[in-house]
Amino acid sequence: MPQFTRDRALLSAGSALALMLLAPQGAAVADEVCPGEKPSTIVANASGGAMAEAMRNAFTNDFEELYGIDVIDTSPADVARLKAMVEANNVEWAVAELPGQDVLLAEREGLLEPIDRDIVDMSGFPAEARESDYWFAKSAYATVLGYSTEAFPTEHPKSWAEFWDVETYPGPRSLRDDPVDNLEYALLADGVAPEDLYPLDVDRAFEKMDEIAPHITVWWASGQQPAQLLLDGEVVLASGWNGRFYGLIQEGAPLDIEWNEGMIKLSAYGVPKGAPHACWGQHYLQVMTDPKRQAVYAEEIGYPGLHLESPQYVSEELAPYLPTAPGNIERLVWTDLEWWTEHGPEVRERWNLWKLSHQ
């Protein structure tokens, strides 16, 4: 990763320079950033693990340098805890990650401060990432079609209709053990246009799933499985998260990604309602809007920020593997989180029953 190291060095130099330029005006400027007394620390709650490391290298260190406030990283991301904090009027977090399907729940239950558009500048983001007034689109990930380049050295399936075509593209396949994405794939395979997907025709989707079920040898449950199954030759096609595939592609594994008709989703951050340092939380989000810092984050973990210029700043090897890269994002389909929040529980129960009937 020499490219990446260089970028990091440049970036650190850049922020150091910015700090030096700010320095002459001294504390006065910093004090005007947010009303009230400046805290010495704020708490940022997120998933932890490898992600915390990437967050720190890309954004958190810069925030600390810019504003002279230490950030305490806590984990895991947990909307249930956020709810308890807000209800008890005892919010610790200035800013928090909102995991996957809980985003809309957090918004609906009124657990979030609105994003302050005067501070957080999202003008460089695509429209889909700017829709909510309450959460900030930190990153995007896509569930895409991964294929073994050993099984398909020349021609590989380029759509879900072709994934369903077991005559032309024979071999065992793997899909996620969850109806989210799979029902969309089934409908796309059945000829539904991406813009007509929602509301999902659940009956039609399950009927189409019946066709592919005998060829799904593994219903994967954890993120690293699909790439590993392809690598082991256990399956020849698998849906999976783009970052997980990229991790192994980078190491020279015989697999690749077909981006067409992949399902793209946002992962979000928000400022908890009644957060003690909400204003600083908004500034933390602003640090995260920077396309260059987002590029650092993408290099670290394979998931891009949403600033449309961000892909320009990543290394040549990584750029084509980001869902937001030009040429990829146009071919991806946005998951309607609202539909899934509404219908998730009942569809998931039906999913499990359906799977039992195919055991």
Added chain:
Amino acid sequence: MTASAGLAASFRYTFGRGNPNRRQVLLGLPTVLFLLFLFAIPVARFMLLPIADGTIEPYVKALTGELFLLVIWNTFKIAAYVTLFSFLLGYPVAYFLTVAPPVWRLIGFFCVLIPFWTSILVRTYAWLVILGRRGIINETLLSAGIIETPLAMLHSTPAVLLGMVHVLMPFFIFPVYSVMQRIDTNLISAARGLGAPDWRVFLSVYLPLTLPGVLSGATLVFILSMGFFITPALLGGGRVTMISVLIEQYVNTFLDWQFAGALSAVLLAVTLIAYGLMKWAMKGDKKW
């Protein structure tokens, strides 16, 4: 040897004696406190999540929903098969350990204990390597020209059964062995002396005498099977749904902890009922 004897003794203790005296209670106190605060209370809290949120609906759903009844039935069937195979394969092994000359007995114990001491995860991954599409068996058969396309052995109920029996068989062998060891061989000689053929000696004398060991081994294997997770999750490939796999799915993927708690409570109840039935079946047998 000593380990197995100790284990056997603890089985006898667990299933055998009642009413320990006061000093024994004191000796057990640290363990009891440890289990209470770090196991029983957290687990109870998890299982009572719906009640804490003021609803019993998840329990009702767990007990009446078509899906959950099917999965519980499926789990029950798999546990029963695992128990049956553990008996069929483990009983002769226990007998061999009882009658074999010392050197062979040592080797036999070695073969049972080494896997027993190896991590479940390692043993399950080993099956992935053996049974996989590019695993040892398929590669051998392919290169010998016996098959043309790889056999699908992994990610199926038989694969799960194989993995589970492999992991759980020692739990059957040890209690049976400990009972077999204490059988008075004079009874066998007496039966022979009275003119019984071998099969009759086995069915009328030996098997009934070992029954307590068989039942306690079967209970252990059955109960452990009901809650088994790693092996069905890895070897089943999402196609073999046991209740623990379902619970994990509700915790990690669906984030519905209330319902996961209710399902756990149901699993515990079913397991306790199974245990109660086995206990009842063993009643009246004073030997242990």
